[in-house]
Amino acid sequence: MGKFDNLLLKAKDLAGVAGNKAQEVAELTKLKLQATQMRNEIDSNYMKLGEIVYELEKNGTQNEELVNMCVAEIEAKLQELEEVNQKINEMKKVVKCPECGAESPAGSLYCSRCGASLAEKPEDQEPQEPDAPQPEAAEEAAPACPQQEAAQEAAGEDPKPEA
Numbered sequence: 051m052g053k054f055d056n057l058l059l060k061a062k063d064l065a066g067v068a069g070n071k072a073q074e075v076a077e078l079t080k081l082k083l084q085a086t087q088m089r090n091e092i093d094s095n096y097m098k099l100g101e102i103v104y105e106l107e108k109n110g111t112q113n114e115e116l117v118n119m120c121v122a123e124i125e126a127k128l129q130e131l132e133e134v135n136q137k138i139n140e141m142k143k144v145v146k147c148p149e150c151g152a153e154s155p156a157g158s159l160y161c162s163r164c165g166a167s168l169a170e171k172p173e174d175q176e177p178q179e180p181d182a183p184q185p186e187a188a189e190e191a192a193p194a195c196p197q198q199e200a201a202q203e204a205a206g207e208d209p210k211p212e213a
């Protein structure tokens with residue numbers, strides 16, 4: 051009897067975990083659908099804007115107000131889409147590269163495509179680049195030992211000393 055109760059509890063636990071996972075997947079699916087719909091809306095807005103500009107040009111007229119309204123609407127929708135995409139990325143546990151837009155696993159320090167830094171840094175700080183190549187300082191330095199240089203010249207093109 052006790053055994054049965056335990057099994058029942060276990061089954062309920064598992065169902066709860068599965069339910070959360072399913073909920074997460076459903077939410078992600080919903081967000082993706084939303085993003086697709088928004089993308090389609092934006093595309094059709096682009097087309098309408100194109101038609102409006104085309105008609106205006108064809109008729110030799112101007113309607114800056116109308117054009118600006120369309121642009122503002124597209125801007126707002128792009129902003130919304132970006133927010134939805136960000137939510138999707140958070141759920142998928144990926145981060146989007148600010149440089150090239152490629153997605154990398156969350157926690158990545160550098161973009162897997164272009165190598166841009168993905169680490170969050172304060173806005174007001176100059177980004178440090180410790181990996182930047184150092185200028186060749188030794189290039190024009192005078193030889194420390196004139197005899198060694200003479201020996202190198204005698205040896206020809208190869209500056210490596212014999213081991």
Ligand SMILES: [Zn+2]
Pocket residue numbers: 147148149150151152161162163164165166
């Ligand atoms: Zn990148």
